[in-house]
Every structure is written in C-alpha cells, then in structure tokens.
Amino acid sequence: MVGLFERLGVDGGASVLPDYRGGSVLNLPATVGALLSQRRGWHAPPLDPRFGLGAVEAQHVVLLVVDGLGWHALHRHGASLERVRALVDRYGGRLERLTSVSPATTSVATTVLVGDGSSPVETGMLGFTQRLPSLGTVGNMLFWTVADPPATSDAVEGLEGRGLRPETFLPTPSLFQRLTAGGIDVAAFLPAAIHRSPLSRLQFRGAPPAPTAGLGDALGQAAAALRTAAPSFDYVYHPDLDTVSHREGPGSAGWEHVIDLVLTDLERWLDTLEVPQGTWLLLTADHGLVSTPVARRRWLADVPELQPMLDCAIGGEPRHVYLYARPGAGGELLAAARERLGEDFLVFDGGEALEGGLYGDPSRRHAEARQRIGDVVMLSRSDATFWAEPPSGELLGMHGALLADEMHVPLVALPLG
Numbered sequence: 001m002v003g004l005f006e007r008l009g010v011d012g013g014a015s016v017l018p019d020y021r022g023g024s025v026l027n028l029p030a031t032v033g034a035l036l037s038q039r040r041g042w043h044a045p046p047l048d049p050r051f052g053l054g055a056v057e058a059q060h061v062v063l064l065v066v067d068g069l070g071w072h073a074l075h076r077h078g079a080s081l082e083r084v085r086a087l088v089d090r091y092g093g094r095l096e097r098l099t100s101v102s103p104a105t106t107s108v109a110t111t112v113l114v115g116d117g118s119s120p121v122e123t124g125m126l127g128f129t130q131r132l133p134s135l136g137t138v139g140n141m142l143f144w145t146v147a148d149p150p151a152t153s154d155a156v157e158g159l160e161g162r163g164l165r166p167e168t169f170l171p172t173p174s175l176f177q178r179l180t181a182g183g184i185d186v187a188a189f190l191p192a193a194i195h196r197s198p199l200s201r202l203q204f205r206g207a208p209p210a211p212t213a214g215l216g217d218a219l220g221q222a223a224a225a226l227r228t229a230a231p232s233f234d235y236v237y238h239p240d241l242d243t244v245s246h247r248e249g250p251g252s253a254g255w256e257h258v259i260d261l262v263l264t265d266l267e268r269w270l271d272t273l274e275v276p277q278g279t280w281l282l283l284t285a286d287h288g289l290v291s292t293p294v295a296r297r298r299w300l301a302d303v304p305e306l307q308p309m310l311d312c313a314i315g316g317e318p319r320h321v322y323l324y325a326r327p328g329a330g331g332e333l334l335a336a337a338r339e340r341l342g343e344d345f346l347v348f349d350g351g352e353a354l355e356g357g358l359y360g361d362p363s364r365r366h367a368e369a370r371q372r373i374g375d376v377v378m379l380s381r382s383d384a385t386f387w388a389e390p391p392s393g394e395l396l397g398m399h400g401a402l403l404a405d406e407m408h409v410p411l412v413a414l415p416l417g
Contacts, residue, residue, distance in 0.1 A: 004356040015402035020119060020360055022048035024099040025109055029175045030117045035061050036231050038182040044117030051096050059278030060226050062234045066262055068242030070288020071097050071408035073250045083263045084412060093414035099407050100287040102358050103127055103320040105400045107142040109286035114203045118172040119360020121369050128317040130372045131324055135162050138313045144198035148313030166202035176206035185232040187225040189218040219269040226276050249396040250289040275417030283412040289397040290405045292385050300388045303340050309333040315374055318385035320400035322374030330375040337376050344384035348377040
C-alpha cells in the first residue's frame with residue numbers, strides 16, 4: 001500500500017493509512033492467539049515485535065474495547081492520559097499506538113477485532129452502509145436495515161426479512177471459533193441493548209454474548225469468567241464514549257465525563273480483582289473521531305449533476321462515501337465528483353482504491369467487494385462530511401476516513417498477574 005496516494009495521483013496530505021502488516025487492530029486477533037499459544041492459521045500476522053508482546057505467554061486474556069477512544073483525544077486530555085500511564089507503570093505494562101482499519105468505523109473495525117485476522121476486503125464487511133448486490137439494495141450493516149429506499153416497509157423488516165442471515169454473512173470464522181477449536185474457554189460481555197442484535201450475532205459466533213448493565217457489570221462478569229482453570233479469553237465492549245463523541249464531539253465535556261467513568265470503573269475493578277496467574281488485560285478501540293461542525297457539511301442536493309449518474313443511494317458514511325454509478329457512467333461520475341468535491345474529499349476510483357490495498361490485501365478479496373464499495377470512493381480531507389439527507393441529531397463528531405484523530409487508537413497492555 002506504500003505509494004497508494006501517489007499512484008492514484010492524489011495528495012494524501014495528513015492521511016494515515018492502516019498498518020495492516022503489523023501495527024493495526026487487524027493484528028490483534030493473531031496477537032491474542034499467540035498470547036494463548038495459538039499461533040497458527042491467522043489471516044494476518046500478530047503485532048510487530050516493537051509492541052513488546054512477541055515473547056509473552058498468557059493463561060488468560062481480557063480484551064476491553066472502548067468504542068471511539070482515539071489516541072490523540074486521549075493525549076489531549078492530560079488527566080485521563082496520566083491515569084492510563086499510572087496503570088501502565090503500576091503493572092509494568094505498555095501504552096502503544098495502533099491504526100484502525102479502513103473504513104475506520106464500528107461495524108467494520110469491531111468485526112475485524114473479533115475475527116481471524118481477515119481484512120475488511122476479505123470479510124466483505126466494508127462500510128456502515130454498503131451495496132448488497134445479491135439483494136439489490138444498500139444495507140445498513142450496523143443496524144441490519146435496508147438503506148435504499150429508506151422509507152419503505154423493507155426498512156422496518158430489515159435485511160433479515162430479505163433473507164440475509166447475520167450468522168452466515170461472513171465467509172471467515174470469528175476469533176471465538178478459532179480459539180475454541182484450540183481448547184480456549186471464551187466469553188463475551190456486551191450491553192444488554194445490543195447483545196443479541198444482528199451485528200452481534202454476526203460477530204460473536206462461537207461465544208453468544210452475555211448481557212451487561214454498564215461497564216462495571218461487564219468487568220465484574222469478566223472477573224468471574226477468569227476463574228476457569230483452562231486458558232481463557234474474555235471480550236468486553238463499551239459503547240458510551242462513541243455515543244457521546246458523536247453527539248457532542250471528541251474532547252467535549254461529555255467526552256471527559258465518560259472517559260472519567262471508564263477509567264474509574266477500570267481502576268476499581270483492578271483494585272478488587274483476584275488475578276489468576278498469567279492474566280493480561282488489553283485495552284484498545286475500534287477508531288477515534290474527528291470534530292465535524294455543521295457548517296462543514298456538504299449535500300448531495302447541492303451537486304445536482306451527480307444525481308443522474310447514480311444508480312442507487314450513496315453508501316459508506318459521511319466521511320467515507322461510496323458512490324454507485326449507473327452502467328457506463330463510472331468515469332463521468334468520478335470526474336464530476338473530483339471537480340465539485342475534490343477540495344474537501346480525496347476522490348478515488350473504487351477499483352483503484354481496492355487494488356491499492358486500502359481495505360486489505362486485494363488478492364484475497366470477497367467475491368462482492370468491488371460492487372460493495374462502489375465506483376467512486378470519497379474520503380474527507382479534513383472536517384467535511386457529505387450527506388444525502390439531514391441526519392437525526394447534531395452529530396458533531398464522526399469517523400470513517402483517514403485523519404490521524406480517527407485512525408490512531410491506543411493499545412494498553414497490562415500483565416495483571
């Protein structure tokens with residue numbers, strides 16, 4: 001992927017490309033496997049030796065994913081950063097920086113985090129929304145609803161009503177299935193509101209998640225799961241930081257309040273935890289966020305010349321947009337998008353972005369990958385967003401593109417006992 005922007009004739013500027021070779025969340029499943037002596041069969045290598053986990057062996061691993069916790073937002077909030085560093089010093093651990101994947105969005109990145117090292121282009125999970133050619137529609141992959149057209153009975157019926165079963169959507173196994181096959185006990189803990197959602201059923205094959213009432217409860221249940229004599233892996237997911245970051249923006253007063261609660265729950269858990277020998281805690285995130293002011297929104301209606309060239313609803317999300325061209329209109333659509341939107345967006349031919357490795361190794365692509373990402377891919381250069389219609393809520397924080405604030409996430413690795 002080196003030289004992707006140069007090869008496409010586009011200035012990447014401040015963009016951060018995903019480090020799929022050993023420095024991204026894509027490499028965490030194999031890292032968990034290696035910690036638990038399950039080193040074979042992963043689709044991506046473990047984290048590079050520079051992260052200090054290559055020679056480590058563990059009996060128990062807990063992975064805590066704090067949705068939306070960006071590396072740079074954490075470092076701008078000195079009080080939170082110092083609390084994290086205090087934990088690292090207390091346990092002799094590490095605080096490192098990883099990249100997310102592309103798109104840097106929850107449905108894609110969390111699927112990678114609980115996968116077998118397969119990249120987005122391999123899994124076929126390529127966006128918040130994406131075209132599903134087998135169904136002839138654009139689907140919302142987070143909520144498992146029909147996004148095109150949005151105001152029909154199909155939208156309520158959802159993708160399952162059209163025959164798309166979450167449990168069989170991915171062609172690749174989950175992290176839990178891989179570990180269970182190797183004799184590892186597995187468990188997952190998610191908020192009760194989403195623990196049986198379609199996306200959860202897709203991601204947690206092999207470990208149906210237990211419902212939780214907040215992070216403290218989730219960590220408490222994970223502590224109980226650690227008491228197994230067998231090697232074990234426990235996954236904990238916390239969504240609140242992402243929720244408030246979307247509403248108010250990263251680094252807002254609400255953001256500070258939630259990160260304070262997260263760290264307080266974590267510190268209290270560690271203070272009271274009866275730690276089995278060989279236990280490691282890994283804390284990371286799926287992506288960070290960028291502040292997205294209302295004044296920087298661009299609208300499809302303001303670019304009317306694009307609309308006759310579009311075959312269906314736009315896909316992706318407002319910072320990582322997929323445009324699907326009518327047959328024969330791909331080149332014209334690409335040229336028009338670059339002319340009218342190129343100041344605010346990096347505009348790629350979809351095939352070139354795919355072949356350039358933006359979504360992972362193109363030689364291992366999903367059969368529908370090219371159709372799912374669209375004919376034109378647009379990535380926000382700064383704080384601009386692109387909308388087909390007004391969003392519900394202000395959404396002053398967004399993610400999905402390649403700026404450092406959304407691409408860089410922390411990895412806290414603590415040897416607890």
